Amino acid sequence: MNDVLELRYRRLLRAYPKEYRAEHGEELIGTLMEAARPGARRPSLRETLHLLAGGFTVRVRATRTSGVPAWTDGLHLGALIVAVVTFAQLPVLPYINYPAWAALGIVLMVALVRGWMRVAAPLAAVAAVAASWPMIPGLGIPVFTMGPMYGDLAPVAPYWVVAAASAVLAVRRAGKDRTSGKGRWWGATMPGRSPRWLLVPLAGWALQLAQVPTYEPIWVVSRAGVEVAALLLVLAATLAARDGRWALAAAVYLLPGLVYLAENLLVTSARGFLYWSVLTALVVASLVAARRVHAKA
Numbered sequence: 001m002n003d004v005l006e007l008r009y010r011r012l013l014r015a016y017p018k019e020y021r022a023e024h025g026e027e028l029i030g031t032l033m034e035a036a037r038p039g040a041r042r043p044s045l046r047e048t049l050h051l052l053a054g055g056f057t058v059r060v061r062a063t064r065t066s067g068v069p070a071w072t073d074g075l076h077l078g079a080l081i082v083a084v085v086t087f088a089q090l091p092v093l094p095y096i097n098y099p100a101w102a103a104l105g106i107v108l109m110v111a112l113v114r115g116w117m118r119v120a121a122p123l124a125a126v127a128a129v130a131a132s133w134p135m136i137p138g139l140g141i142p143v144f145t146m147g148p149m150y151g152d153l154a155p156v157a158p159y160w161v162v163a164a165a166s167a168v169l170a171v172r173r174a175g176k177d178r179t180s181g182k183g184r185w186w187g188a189t190m191p192g193r194s195p196r197w198l199l200v201p202l203a204g205w206a207l208q209l210a211q212v213p214t215y216e217p218i219w220v221v222s223r224a225g226v227e228v229a230a231l232l233l234v235l236a237a238t239l240a241a242r243d244g245r246w247a248l249a250a251a252v253y254l255l256p257g258l259v260y261l262a263e264n265l266l267v268t269s270a271r272g273f274l275y276w277s278v279l280t281a282l283v284v285a286s287l288v289a290a291r292r293v294h295a296k297a
Contacts, residue, residue, distance in 0.1 A: 004041050006033060012048060015055025017062055057240040072172055074245035078252025079165035080112045083124075084197050085253075086158040088204030090148065101130075101147025105201075108162075113195055117170040124166045128159035157259035165252060224275055231282035235289060244290030250283045 009032050013021055032047070043051070063073075087105045104123055111120035130146045133139055135156070142149075150156050207214055237246040261268060261276050268276075 002033070002036070002039075002041065005036060005043070008042055009033070009051075012043060012051040013055070015052050016058050017055075020058050020062075056236065060237045060240040060246075061242075063241065063245075070243040070245040071248055072169060074248030075165050075252060076112075076115070076117075076169055077245070078249035079120075079162050079169070080109075080197055081249065081253050082158050082165075082256060083109055083112055083162045084200040086162075086256075088201040091208065098145070098147045104146070109198060109201065112162075112166070113197055115173075117166055117173050121163070121166040121170040124159065124163035128156065128163040131159050132156045152263060154256070154260040154263045157256040161252060161255055227279060228282065231279060231286070235282060235286045238286045238289045239293065242293040244287070244294060247283070247286035247290040250286055254279055254283050 006029060009029055010025075013025055013028060016025075032043075036043075087109065104127055108120055108123040108127065111117075111123065127147075129136070130142075131148060131150055133142055133149045134151045135153075148155075213219070231250055234246045234250045238244065257276065257279065261272075
């Protein structure tokens with residue numbers, strides 16, 4: 001018995017969910033050890049990639065919620081991501097100067113994480129109207145300034161995306177189904193309710209307080225790399241899960257960015273066009289893949 005090889009196989013099997021390993025782990029280890037080359041001390045590259053891909057597929061398929069339409073899970077996750085990314089990017093000082101705005105943002109994000117859509121929907125609507133106040137005809141000068149206000153579409157687009165998605169999900173929840181089940185990042189349902197999402201704005205605020213120059217090229221390129229990697233995983237997850245919830249979440253995330261691009265079309269650089277083209281192509285590929293797997297189902 002090659003204990004070193006077995007140990008390395010067991011490490012690779014951690015790619016699979018704990019419940020799956022408990023049920024099938026020993027059987028997989030036995031099969032792998034029987035098929036291993038005599039004297040081998042490490043899995044082959046092919047075996048490694050196969051096990052990692054298999055674990056990814058099992059985990060993604062485990063996120064499908066029984067009895068809940070894929071679009072509700074995808075819309076929920078997309079709205080949550082837009083919310084946490086938007087509040088993470090806004091400057092910290094306005095939050096300190098406008099405590100009501102800070103409180104609204106925190107409660108809104110918690111409500112989205114918990115799936116309290118009938119709480120999130122009115123809060124998101126208030127945030128959208130408050131941020132768009134100068135752009136709404138007939139409102140005049142606000143009596144109470146809750147937070148930052150904008151005169152362009154791009155900065156307020158994320159708020160309206162979250163407000164619209166939350167309203168749709170609140171109406172859906174008021175009907176017969178929940179928006180999504182109780183979930184962990186790699187748990188039994190979509191990760192739309194993982195409290196880890198709240199680490200995103202906390203990390204953004206911490207970087208600002210530490211005066212980290214996040215608009216330097218290295219940080220901008222790093223964020224673009226993370227987004228591309230995430231969207232590649234979305235494409236892989238769409239093919240593995242065989243439904244469109246991941247693709248829809250990605251499309252919701254991309255929507256405010258496309259509004260920004262449309263508003264700044266004439267001043268966008270070639271690199272900017274390349275960046276948005278890559279993100280759009282990946283999202284479109286995921287949507288097309290979702291449509292095809294749905295048609296085959």
